[in-house]
Amino acid sequence: MTSPSDQLLAEQVRRGNEQAFVRLIRRYERTLARLIHLRVGSGDHVQDVLQETLVHAWSGLRRDTPRDVRAWLLQVARNRCRDYFRSTQRRELFVETEALAPMVNRFGVAEARQREAAAAIVEAMEEVPDRERAALQAFYLDGLSIAEIAARHRCPDGTVKRRLSHGRDRIRTVLGVTPKKRSKTMSASQQRTFPQYRPEIRIEASQEEPFRIDFKEMAWWFIVPEVGDRVRWAIYEPLKESNAPWRLGETLSLAAQRSAVIHDRSCVEIEVENQYFDQDGKIHEREEDRHVKVWGHLAENEVEWIAVESLRPDGTCELTTFLDEGFYDDWAPSPRLIEDCGYLHPQTDGSFTRQADAAQITGAGVFDVQIGEQHFTCLRVFEVEKEATERDVMIEAYITRAGRTVLDRRYNGNRWAKRDAPPHNWGEEMTWEEDLPHTDRIVIDGVTYVHYYDNLTDVACGIAD
Secondary structure: OOOOOHHHHHHHOOOOOOHHHHHHHHHHHHHHHHHHHHHHHOOOHHHHHHHHHHHHHHHHHOOOOOOOHHHHHHHHHHHHHHHHOOOOOOOOOOOOHHOOHHHHHHHOOOOOOOOHHHHHHHHHOOOOOHHHHHHHHHHHHOOHHHHHHHHHHHOOHHHHHHHHHHHHHHHHHHOOOOOOOOOOOOHHHHOOOOOEEOOOOOEHHHEOOOOEEEEEOOOOOOOOOOOOOOOEEEEOOOOOOOOOOOOOEEEEEEEEEEEEOOOEEEEEEEEEEEEEOOOOEEEEEEOOOEEEEEEEOOOOOOOEEEEEEEOOOOOOEEEEEEEOEEEEEEEEEEEEEOOOOOOEEOOOOOOEOOOOOOOOOOEEEEEEEEEOOOEEEEEEEEEEOOOOOOOEEEEEEEEEEOOOOEEEEEEEEEOOOOOOOOOOOOOOOOOOOHHHOOEEEEEOOOOOEEEEEEEEEOOOOOOOO
């Protein structure tokens, strides 16, 4: 049976149907709670603000049915967060300046939340011509889309875009801000290439004492969301022949370029560049989706993904953020503190069992890792789904005391990306054990994972800057 649409549930709420309101809120409660948590921090006040949001949502929906229910609910939550910061006990900025924080960041001012910077933006706005200023206020402060602004002012979309562009240029001129240009350093750094074939890897249990790590990287992209951090890594893939060396398939370069604000959330913008290689080690283009920018935030206890920008094969650019439904299915935050708490228990047959309360990302022993001529002492880390099946994937990573990953191994559940019955997704009637018979296996709680590819960072290969 098809679930009722948001619009239908909202209509039922307007007529006083409390059960429809419960169903509607259940769809977005996690998203609303996450938004509130990111804006006001942790603690009991998150639930207080959430309850205020629900009260206002109920009364608002009883009066009217919004055109976009989800967007309207998020705006209600944002307003309640603003109310929270308006209290005399927690007032840090005037409401007008706080609302301008995202715009301040887009104009390149480093400390977007400082009162002085926001005040400067307010003053600069007075120097912008009326039409351009109206477009800026509608877009950045009122949250209207370009199409909505165009409809309001009865002009083409292109006219709105020009007004926004001219308005931004005027404010930059008044503030004396030079727009930051894309760095060319990453492309230059790719001249120092990874080897065409994966270096020899040896992993042995270490005699070193167990240690915990402060894991600041965005898992598993190996970049720390702090301006100035850089990392490169290579993906090595197995060939069908059992004795063939693993071949370089792709390299990625990441650079944390600048501070940013997305949906009032402070973060760091990270540029991504890819290079793909054919069987002869030559660079070639691939017609597939690729990520060109990501945004991350280093919180006190975890590392958070804020947004991801992807480029489709047809040239379309797509941006998803932490407010989009399902974002955390692919871009979940990861804990900073990782240690071996004994959650994984090795069995005599080489498999593992987990404790019922095991963390999804957990340490599992200290190992000496040799990659080519490079030697590292690492905490072995597993990421395994809480309720894992043969259709999930698993990560095995080796991370130094400094919290930097040198080796990351991707394992596929035996039936990941396979159909229930032939023909399979890739036209082969086989499981991953049959598809890659010569790669390693790891069994956890009876689920078989097959070694699929390796990620080696530039530190692991001895070519870090």
